[in-house]
Amino acid sequence: MRHDDAPPRGDAPPLTQAPQGDAPPAVRPTSTPDDIGRMSAYCTYCPKMCRFSCPASAAESRETVTPWGMMRLLELTRDQSVALSPEVAETFYHCTGCRRCQAFCRHDNDVPRALWLAREQAAEAGMVPPALGPLRESFAAHSRPYAGAVGWRPDPEVFDPESTVGFWPDCDTLQSNAGLIDRLGRLLERLLGQKVRLIGTGPDHLPVCCGFPLGATGDRPALDHHLQDRWPSLEGLTELYTDCPALRAWAEPGSSWPELSHGDPQRLKPTHLVEVLAEAIAKNPPAQKINLSEVMVHHSCMMTRQAALSAASLKVLRALGGTEPVAMMFDGVESECCGGQAVYRALEPEAANRQAARVADQLHQHPTATRQVSTAATCACALAEARDDLDITSLLELVCEAYAL
Ligand code: SF4
Ligand code: SF4
Structure with a gap:
């Protein structure tokens, strides 16, 4: 395919259809x-x-x-x-x-x-490519992109169903590191001074996905169904926190994704945990500092270039270590994608794994850094799967470690 072989421009077919009926579209x-x-x-x-x-x-x-x-x-x-x-x-x-x-x-x-x-x-x-069939079926059955059973159940001592402060966990945290949800609940209680309500209870009484991977399949009717019928009610909340960068990016005007229609006025714009932690850690510091000379940071592309949270992530790291992160290889603008996004992994699992291994290898080349820390659960999971011989974790896991949670 050459650059100069462009055909004459015709009347392009519309890429989107006007919403049907009187109801406002969900997206x-x-x-x-x-x-x-x-x-x-x-x-x-x-x-x-x-x-x-x-x-x-x-x-x-x-x-x-x-x-x-x-x-x-x-x-x-x-x-x-x-x-x-x-x-x-x-x-x-x-x-x-x-x-x-x-x-x-x-x-x-x-x-x-x-x-x-x-x-x-x-x-x-x-x-829609047939390779995405299992992901779509999982959304239909479980309201999440993964069909695998999750044995974890939330600790009833941690969460308060009556709280007006909500916590909606990332479905990659649920799938790969579910115990972290309880620890983040305890962390929020410590930093906010009150228990939080666990948000997003699905058909199996576990949190549901915000719907981002379903939207990435292009299946607008399925996404609309998920948003209208499977999104939990956020009624009564005054604040909503999440560790999911995609959920946060839905509400970010500068992101690539179509906006969610907040036809329900009770729905809140979510705050990512790093945004609250960036301020709260300085006021309520952990007893133990993190040794940042051991840490190589991977900035998740969804956290940086979609949800615009690289500055907040760095602020959290500085607060945890009391210094500059000395082993930062990639900045928040140019950081490499690990290929861990759910639709791409479903479509090209081997290529996605190769890309994650390549990024993990690059992060591992620093002379002093022995730990890799990704700012998102999705990437930490993809990198760790690709290189299970390396010490790879997520930023929020590191925060919980500092607070001995
Ligand atoms: S995205 Fe920009 S740099 Fe990349 S091929 Fe298109 S015009 Fe060129
Ligand atoms: S996957 Fe490739 S085409 Fe898509 S946003 Fe990233 S660099 Fe651009």
């Missing part, structure tokens, strides 16, 4: 077809400036799944030079949403935003 698109057309045209004539930055490109070594390749294909389907087929549609799902390409794009192109809408068009045409 509002934040980009118009014109925005997408502008972005895909920029990519078409670009000398692939961001190619090196993409985790899918690195893991799969295929031109088709570079940011340029995916956006070029989107442009061709918009021009109707290429018909949307299951094979074409599948290509749009190879973006993890990390937004790293945007950090190197002179046009500030938001590739995941464009591809999210391309997936909605694919899903409307019944072309």
